[in-house]
Amino acid sequence: GRGAPAAPGPDGSITLRLAFFPNLTHAVALVGSARGTFQEALGPNVTLDLKTFNAGPALIEALFAGEIDIGYVGPNPAINGYVRSNGQALRIIAGACSGGASLIVRPDAGIASPADLAGKTFATPQFGGTQDVAMRHLLRAHGLKTADQGGTVTVLPTQNPEILTLFQQGAIDGAWVPEPWATRLIQEAGGKVFIDERSQWPDGSFVTTHVIVSTAFLNARPDLVEAFLRGHVATVRDIQEDPEAARSLVNQEIERLTSVPLPSQVLDQALTTLAFTYDPLASTLFVMAGHAFELGFLGDEQPDLSGIYDLGPLNAVLAEEGLDPIALP
Amino acid sequence: MVDQTARESRQVVARAVAEPQAKGEGIPLRIVGVHKTFADRDRRIPALQPIDLEVGAGEFVCLLGPSGCGKSTLLSIVAGLEPASGGSVWAGEREVRGTDTDRVLLFQEAALFPWLDVQHNVEFGLRQAGMPRAERAAVARRFIDLVHLGGFERSYVHQLSGGMRQRVALARALAINPAVLLMDEPFGALDALTRDRLQAELEAIWAATRKTILFVTHNVREAVALGDRVLVFSPRPGRIVREFRIRLPRPRRLEDHALVDQAAEILAVLHAAAEMEGGRHGR
Amino acid sequence: MVDQTARESRQVVARAVAEPQAKGEGIPLRIVGVHKTFADRDRRIPALQPIDLEVGAGEFVCLLGPSGCGKSTLLSIVAGLEPASGGSVWAGEREVRGTDTDRVLLFQEAALFPWLDVQHNVEFGLRQAGMPRAERAAVARRFIDLVHLGGFERSYVHQLSGGMRQRVALARALAINPAVLLMDEPFGALDALTRDRLQAELEAIWAATRKTILFVTHNVREAVALGDRVLVFSPRPGRIVREFRIRLPRPRRLEDHALVDQAAEILAVLHAAAEMEGGRHGR
Amino acid sequence: MAAEILRNRPRAAGPSRAALLPWVRRLGFYLALLALWEGVARAGFWPPWILPGPLTVIETLVEGVQRGTFVTGAVVSLRRLAIGYGISLALGLVLGLLIGRIKVLDETLGSLVLGLQALPSVCWLPLAILWFGLNERAIIFVVVLGALFSIILGVQAGVKNTPPLYLKAARNLGARGPAVYTQVVLPAALPAILSGLKQGWSFAWRSLMAGELLYFTLSLGNLLQIGRDLNDAAQVMAVMLLIVIIGVCIDQILFAPFERRVRERWGLA
Amino acid sequence: MAAEILRNRPRAAGPSRAALLPWVRRLGFYLALLALWEGVARAGFWPPWILPGPLTVIETLVEGVQRGTFVTGAVVSLRRLAIGYGISLALGLVLGLLIGRIKVLDETLGSLVLGLQALPSVCWLPLAILWFGLNERAIIFVVVLGALFSIILGVQAGVKNTPPLYLKAARNLGARGPAVYTQVVLPAALPAILSGLKQGWSFAWRSLMAGELLYFTLSLGNLLQIGRDLNDAAQVMAVMLLIVIIGVCIDQILFAPFERRVRERWGLA
């Protein structure tokens, strides 16, 4: 069943294909699947097929190909997927995680204020990615230009593992990275936090992970989407209520899936900067998209993201649970 | 001594060709105005001037000519391995358009398959003809014995001496029992005794099956000993300058005075042709 | 006619070897108890029984023997290309431990380099010897002319006939003017006339430079015409069964009665040896 | 005559000394390499988390094997490799033969091969998902496309470089149609083809490492990726070591003896 | 005798009809491929954002070229490729020759080659940074390590498959030391080596694509990566198309004529 949601089997059973990453910011997916909360919410007729990915673009690719129904993914891939498909392929239906990105600098780099960023070299994990945009936006806000614009600051999009090595080597002065890398730069390379990205946003919240659904699936089985969100919201609330239990379950799942657990001190430190929420924090997504556009990343025309959210199912679930509905800005 | 050898070997041959062989009986060859010029990027090398030649069914024709005059080229064309630049070749009723197992060329350079041992080299043609495994093994053994290579069935090509390779190639060609044998200096690398013996075997096979044979050699006495006719070629680009019909009775003995005299006459013609042509081209 | 040819060619040779050539003059060869057995995964093939042989400086020795008796193997060992299974070879004062340009082997199978044209094939050895470009081009041309291949300098190996390849190999070996020439059926693929001419050239070069020559051939009369001595080998595993010192005056003519008689005698020995050995091994 | 070809050469009981010598040399070489690596690692130019020594790496490897992750991962990966390589082999031999022998195919398809071969395997991931979905077959597809062109190239070159004399001899002896390919072209080109097959094998490995990132399962590709993602140099190197060991073993078990046999037959040894 | 070898064969003014025919066929083939692709894309099995048609892709390519990004990227990448491939070529030829000829090297170093060649290029990224830092040289290092083993393998196989007769003849004629390698082993193995060089070329490309992800500069590797990161199928395919076009051109300009000449000389054509 490619390009369309899975058709029900002869006994009325149906498969829901759920995708996520085995990492911290996807804790809701890890906990929800491990505890069986999702399965419970979906009922016995639905088989939950879990697919694990390494990176957002690959997940979007699979969603495009009709191999994924619901996925946990960061804002950038979601926006790209939406824009590429002319708004047709996917919808954001809930939030999952907020926070968890920082500009870490080397203590001996002499960076005390934004003005000190001049003449320095910074790494970001992906050209045009969320952190890259944040970094460049910060520079721009302080009137600094990057080297390719004739300025003095070098922004070096590199892959996360290389960033750590470079940081350890002193080849870069700082890096704007997501968790757990920010924590590892601090703990393993002696970096210090220059900017916690939460400080850049009102309420200290900004979207890091949210839930998307393929439009085809949403149209075909809105009931299942709603059922899934019931499980999602319940899991978020579980984590909020008992972070300690969630913490060990998350690491257990990471170890089960990748064979390697996160070191506990990294886990503890990283979790302090993260918050789990079903609020998609839509306004922050629009602001991010605006920044990216200003920096020339989203093409020549401001993309129209007005239809990217479909919070109907979420609000239905929230209403059932007696929680406040979420409005779009 | 040669006679004795010949007698001996005729027994081997008798065994080798004992089976009833419907095919393998000679067919006539007709070569009409065949000529050949090799062309590469920036030169044209004429190798053969137009050749006209009729060979009767079961006739044994020997070709003599200076090195590089086009003998091998002519045999290749008759075998259907090389296209002529012009003219046509007829084998029996049909025009030659490619290879066919009724005409088999025995290459000047053995051309054995290095990935096969002697046994399988000899079996190769039989296998192509669809002969069952056991039968072709037996046939191959017979012909390996015929060329005195019993015991070397499992040897690979690089383990053989030059003369042994030539003999394997001979066995391989004879094994498939073609109507026309095109032999390019098949005995060139053999010692006198082996040569005598194999000449005798060849004559015996020919006598038994009446194959049509085109036989290139540089040994004038060999040509006279074997051929019904001997054709003498000019230097490159080759053409037939003289034709000798050899009427000596068979079996012929290399030491026969008549044969030696005939050979001397042909040698003289060969020399004269070479000198003349050499002169013509300013040598 | 042969004499005339010989005279003509002696002029070419005179030009070819005109330069003063300190090296190239023969040295003695001493072969002591050399034997050879080839071994592969599961069999041992004895190719040569212990050979003892002394060749004087400037001596011309011809080897005759049945196909596969180990003649090429012996030449390879003397050239230093193949290790003996036992025994030793001495060239001049030194024991042979590998190749050296004072001993050059003319391979049975031409062994030309397909990536070089005729000119560069002949120049190859000269280039290794460090001869300057212009000089070696000139030397190569002389030897190409010597083997009658003028005009084919730019041809690649696949564009040559079998006999032409053999002649290129001859030119290539002669060009480096070694003290010892090890020739493995060098004229086997040549027509009678070319063969006569090249025999004459070879004799002339030998006469002028007194090289030591070991010469394998299957042509008994050729052996008698060229050799100071003729050695007859038994069938494999080869050993020297008879040695003939040829005392005929030079220049010798192939048609000479004395030569023909001598050849007949040797042939008889060759046959007898083969029969005897054949019998010994149950053939 | 046959009697003299002695077949009773005494065979040593067990491997002979001469046959062992290469292995002794090889062992010495590998030990020397490890010692060098350990030396560099200990010299302290670079911190151990960037350049761990062989002892650390081997320890990680052993641990991984004990926990079973490396074993499971290797088994999963090798299975995919075997299937993918097998398919490329079959396809590549056929296509290579055809392209090598048929001029029109060479001019059209053949001209594309080097271009397609240059494409990194990640390029095939989207197509793989499209055609096969998120499953084994998609990964195997990536492996096949990674190795196929390389094998085609090798076979084709081998075929083209075969002396035409063999073909002539074969036609002359009555070889026709497929027999020409299976009994002449292929064996004649075999020594050259073998090197193409080895190249294809490497391409298959590399493509597998890319293809396994399609989605997450326990496999060498993902163990490598996890190592990288965690910046765990010891794990990365342990996986690398495993890949190299497997590569060397496959070479020694599969390719080397085959090559040796072919060369022996041809007298190339 | 020489007089007959006519050198005055009339040369057609300009390319002859026969010489054009292969190009016509090739063009027809490529057009047919594009048409097929467009047909599949239009048939609508898959939405255009995942399988864009060739027209869209070519449009993207043309746009990229006009904006200059594709041109700059291609130039940067080709420069790295040329340097990296050049270095691997030099090293690979020397090492391949030595390993092919010297038994001890073959038993030690040679046994490692297939293992090392199987390693994906990403494995070399950490080492590249360690040794060279984040700069051109690091990327070139990755390219070199990507192509080197492949070239070694090709050269070594070519050398080992050379008929020993040529070597004997050369030694016999006085060739010694390096001359044996440059004047005999190398030219004798050339037809086989050429195929190894083509394999190396592909490995170099693929490694470059991995190496360029080391850090971001305008290059084909990064254009490809951006395309993937942005899920921009048209851009990914445009870069792929560019790589294929470059590959085909290099093959036609560099390798094919060279191969043709070698084969002509050897009489393999």
Ligand SMILES: Nc1ncnc2c1ncn2[C@@H]1O[C@H](COP(=O)(O)OP(=O)(O)OP(=O)(O)O)[C@@H](O)[C@H]1O
């Ligand atoms: N492929 C080729 N390309 C160019 N010229 C060729 C080719 N094959 C043969 N020739 C030329 O054609 C001529 C005849 O060659 P051929 O092999 O037929 O001679 P031949 O009579 O068999 O000589 P030999 O007795 O030496 O074997 C030679 O001069 C050779 O140079």
Ligand SMILES: Nc1ncnc2c1ncn2[C@@H]1O[C@H](COP(=O)(O)OP(=O)(O)OP(=O)(O)O)[C@@H](O)[C@H]1O
């Ligand atoms: N590499 C090898 N491996 C095994 N056996 C070999 C090898 N080379 C030669 N032989 C065997 O050694 C014997 C002698 O071979 P050699 O080439 O010396 O013979 P030859 O006297 O030159 O014969 P010919 O006159 O046919 O050239 C042959 O029986 C052959 O089978």
Ligand SMILES: [Mg+2]
């Ligand atoms: Mg010929």
Ligand SMILES: [Mg+2]
């Ligand atoms: Mg011999």
